[in-house]
Amino acid sequence: MRAETGVSARPAPPARAAQPLVLRREAFGGILFDPFDATHLELDAEGFEVVRAALIDGRAPETDEARAFFESVRLEIPGLGAGARLVRARLGTPLPVVTRHAQVISAPTLVDLQLTQRCTMGCPQCYASSLPDGRDIPFEDVARLLRELADAGVCQLAIGGGEPLLHPDIVRVLELAHELGIVPNVTTTGIALNEAVLDAMARCCGAVALSLEDVGEGFALRRKAGFGFFENARRKLREHGIRTVFQVTLSGENLPRLPAIVDYCLADDDLYGVIFLAHKPSGRGEGYDTPLSSVHPDQLYPWLREAFMRLRGHTRVGYDCCLTPGIAGIDRELQFGDGDRLEGCSAARSSIGIDADLRVVPCTFLGHRPLGDLHTSSFLEVWRGGEADAQRRRLDVLADDRPACSSCRLRDDCLGGCPEWDLIRCTRRGPPGEERTPEPERTPDAT
Amino acid sequence: MRILRRRRGFTTNSSGANEFLPDGGRVGGASSTPAPSSSAQPVITQVQSWGQPPEMAPSARSGNAKAVGVVSVVVAGALLAVPVIRFLTRKKKKNDDEGPDAR
Numbered sequence: 229m230r231a232e233t234g235v236s237a238r239p240a241p242p243a244r245a246a247q248p249l250v251l252r253r254e255a256f257g258g259i260l261f262d263p264f265d266a267t268h269l270e271l272d273a274e275g276f277e278v279v280r281a282a283l284i285d286g287r288a289p290e291t292d293e294a295r296a297f298f299e300s301v302r303l304e305i306p307g308l309g310a311g312a313r314l315v316r317a318r319l320g321t322p323l324p325v326v327t328r329h330a331q332v333i334s335a336p337t338l339v340d341l342q343l344t345q346r347c348t349m350g351c352p353q354c355y356a357s358s359l360p361d362g363r364d365i366p367f368e369d370v371a372r373l374l375r376e377l378a379d380a381g382v383c384q385l386a387i388g389g390g391e392p393l394l395h396p397d398i399v400r401v402l403e404l405a406h407e408l409g410i411v412p413n414v415t416t417t418g419i420a421l422n423e424a425v426l427d428a429m430a431r432c433c434g435a436v437a438l439s440l441e442d443v444g445e446g447f448a449l450r451r452k453a454g455f456g457f458f459e460n461a462r463r464k465l466r467e468h469g470i471r472t473v474f475q476v477t478l479s480g481e482n483l484p485r486l487p488a489i490v491d492y493c494l495a496d497d498d499l500y501g502v503i504f505l506a507h508k509p510s511g512r513g514e515g516y517d518t519p520l521s522s523v524h525p526d527q528l529y530p531w532l533r534e535a536f537m538r539l540r541g542h543t544r545v546g547y548d549c550c551l552t553p554g555i556a557g558i559d560r561e562l563q564f565g566d567g568d569r570l571e572g573c574s575a576a577r578s579s580i581g582i583d584a585d586l587r588v589v590p591c592t593f594l595g596h597r598p599l600g601d602l603h604t605s606s607f608l609e610v611w612r613g614g615e616a617d618a619q620r621r622r623l624d625v626l627a628d629d630r631p632a633c634s635s636c637r638l639r640d641d642c643l644g645g646c647p648e649w650d651l652i653r654c655t656r657r658g659p660p661g662e663e664r665t666p667e668p669e670r671t672p673d674a675t
Numbered sequence: 676m677r678i679l680r681r682r683r684g685f686t687t688n689s690s691g692a693n694e695f696l697p698d699g700g701r702v703g704g705a706s707s708t709p710a711p712s713s714s715a716q717p718v719i720t721q722v723q724s725w726g727q728p729p730e731m732a733p734s735a736r737s738g739n740a741k742a743v744g745v746v747s748v749v750v751a752g753a754l755l756a757v758p759v760i761r762f763l764t765r766k767k768k769k770n771d772d773e774g775p776d777a778r
Contacts, residue, residue, distance in 0.1 A: 256679065268682040275676040297676040304681060338686050384686050413687040434685030473687050484728040501695065503688055527729035534725055536696065546695040548688050562696055 247409050248314035249305075251283060252381045254333050255322045261337065261383045262305045263411045266434055268337065268383070269304055283308075283315050316409050318381035323612060327620045329627045329640050330577050335380035335611060338579040340592050343370070343401065344390035345584045349417050350452050353441065353477070355593055357511035358390045363584050367397040369602075371404060373582065376607040378408035384434065385412045388592065390584065393420040399428040406432035415439065415475060417451070418461025426468040435500050436465055437473040442485050443492045462496070471500035478551075479507035479517035483531065490535050494542055501544030504535070506551045506651040508593045520652040525557060528652070533558045549574045553645040553654035556638050572643030576619040580611065590619045594648060622647045 247263035258276030260269045271279060278294045279301060281287040289295045302308045323334040345362025347354070365373075377385070385405055392398060393416050405412040414429065415437040429436055438461055441447070447455040465472045474493055478486070493502050507517045520528060532554055539545045540562075547555055552572045555562070559570055575581075575590035576599065582588055586602040588610045589595055599619065600610030610616060626644045627633055632654070633644045645651065684695040 266683060266685045268680075269678050270680040272677045272679055275678065278676060293676060300678065304678070386686055386688060411685060413685050415687050435687050437687035471685065473685075475688055487725045501684060505688055523729045530726060531729055540696055544684055544695045546684060 246313070247406065247411065248316040249283070249308075250316050250318075250381060250383050250409070251280060252318040252334065253280075253320065253322050256331065259333070259337065260301070260305070263383070263409070263434070266384065266411060267305055269301065271301075275301075280317075280319070283313075284317060284319075316378075316381070327624045330572075330620060330623050330643055332577050332620060335382060335608060336578055336580045337381075337383045338386060338574070339377055339382050339384075340386045340388065340579060340581040341373075342389055342581070342583045342592050343387050343392045343398070344395045346394050347389055347391040347417070348394070348419065348452070349391065351417075351450055351512070353450055353479075353507075353513040353516045355508055355510040355513045356388075356390060362390050364395050365584055365586065367400060369586060370397070370401055373586070373602065373607070374401075374405055374408055374410065378410055380608055380611075382410055385410055386415065387412055388415045391417055391419050393425055399424055402428045402432040413437070416461070417453075418457060418464075421461055421464045426464060426470065429465075429470050430468045433470065435471040435473050437475045437503070438462060438465075440474045440476050440489065440492075441479075441482050443488050446482070446485055446488075466498055472498075473501045473503055474499060475503045475505060477505045477507050478520055480520060480522040481517045483520070483523060483528070486531055486535055490538050493539060497542075499543045501546055502539050503546045503548065504532075504551060505548040506554070506646075508550065508646075508651060509649060510593045519649065520551075520554065521650040523653075525554075525653050528554065529557050533561060536562060550646045550651050552642050554652040556636075556642045556654055559638065570638060570641040572641060573623055573646060575623075575647075576611075576616045577623070580616075588616075590616075597648075619647075 250259070250261040250263070252259040252261075253276065254270075257271045257273040258280070260271060260276075260279055261267070275297055278289050278298055282289060282298060289298045307313065318334070320334075323332060342356065344364040345356065345358055346360060346364060347356075347358035347362065348360045349358075387401070389395075392414055395401065402412050402414075411434040412432055413434045413436065418438060438458065440458065441450050444455055447458060451457070462472060474496075476489055476493075482489075493499060507513065507519050509517075509519060536545050536558075549571055550573070552570050556570060564570060575594070579591065580588060580599075581590065581592040581594070582602065583592060583595055587595075587598045588600045588602060588607070589598055597619065599615040600613055602610070605613070623643055626647045627639055630644050633639045633642075636642070642654075645654065682695070
């Protein structure tokens with residue numbers, strides 16, 4: 229089974245117009261982000277100053293150590309140099325770090341935007357419970373929001389829904405985000421992939437994701453459309469030179485299908501990446517699938533490891549932050565080292581969600597925990613507000629409360645897993661049912 | 676002077692940053708990504724067989740299927756029991772009327 233069968237010479241994809249580098253001062257030093265290939269570097273304070281002086285002041289590094297450091301950064305971001313690239317700089321006073329374990333930055337680098345609640349696919353596992361008559365965010369509100377995000381120094385958008393391509397102004401949204409220096413990425417079922425949308429994606433998007441919970445007949449059980457619909461969407465994206473990611477949400481139900489899913493991904497030799505996500509018991513999906521925590525780690529880890537090992541020589545392999553405790557048990561086999569650390573829950577630390585009602589939420593799975601409303605507050609007011617701080621403290625309590633985490637070398641990276649649900653078990657945790665942590669007390673004066 | 680963390684790759688998913696595996700950011704078919712350098716190619720350690728599929732705790736759906744199966748067996752048993760009981764009752768009555776050795 230080869231997904232590439234029948235594909236001949238492709239037209240050259242339209243070039244993505246260059247976007248400025250993002251340079252942001254943070255409490256630990258700063259962030260340098262290159263939208264070209266989404267290279268994100270976190271630099272210590274001295275290193276950040278060297279890069280800032282070179283890019284903003286046009287001052288070349290003066291010492292041998294500074295020159296060597298700048299060269300190491302140039303290896304990560306080719307073409308870096310004074311005047312070589314435009315820079316979108318945010319050099320104000322950074323937000324102080326307010327948690328014991330979790331690093332918090334002055335604004336999220338990633339915003340997950342639920343552009344619409346509308347979708348006609350009726351997937352039984354939909355975490356958003358999207359419906360054909362769901363609401364869209366009006367373009368005027370999206371435009372105002374995107375300008376706020378650009379001012380805050382946000383680097384990437386993960387646009388989802390609902391089905392974002394059903395938004396009447398999806399092309400304008402992609403173009404405006406790109407114009408403002410933010411990289412828009414889209415997750416779609418493949419509905420409404422017309423020429424105008426495909427052209428805008430090729431010009432503006434970093435990557436486009438198609439969800440893939442099963443292949444063949446198993447796929448059709450989870451959609452109103454058959455697997456041919458999925459393959460047709462993939463073909464269109466490939467023909468337009470659009471970087472494509474397969475997003476594989478793993479649950480207790482489809483885990484036995486993992487070998488078939490991996491084989492299908494291996495047959496596609498032009499994939500940008502495969503991302504594994506943990507199923508969350510949210511929306512319609514709550515009653516349809518069960519989280520991976522229903523699988524014993526001794527049985528789960530060998531299969532996760534096998535999937536990662538088989539795919540990693542073929543394409544990028546990634547995982548969402550909810551899956552981190554499942555990766556923590558095999559991190560050494562996967563060759564994590566300095567600077568390539570695991571990252572636990574990023575909600576309200578480096579990412580945040582915005583739903584179709586313009587409510588800010590920790591992530592779009594946690595619609596029942598709103599942090600603020602963009603009708604009445606600015607984006608940064610919500611990010612710096614008490615509700616967002618309380619969400620961060622919940623993570624702290626989680627990392628403190630699990631005895632197995634207290635002696636773990638990866639605690640400050642993994643953070644103990646999703647603060648909301650037991651999505652996947654770690655070998656260091658106790659049996660199911662003993663992992664949950666009590667709700668932390670709110671601190672109303674925290675800002 | 677240090678690079679504290681590096682991450683490379685466009686983030687599409689709705690639950691936080693994609694963490695690509697180390698050295699996973701420079702392989703594959705991205706049309707405008709710099710060509711992979713030989714030093715960036717991942718080292719593939721041993722690939723083994725998939726082995727036995729993991730066992731799952733019963734899900735809601737498999738629980739429903741099991742319940743339907745049990746009910747079906749009970750109903751089928753009850754339906755079969757009716758003619759058997761009738762047959763045995765008739766046989767007992769015949770024995771009572773005619774005696775066990777009556778032919």
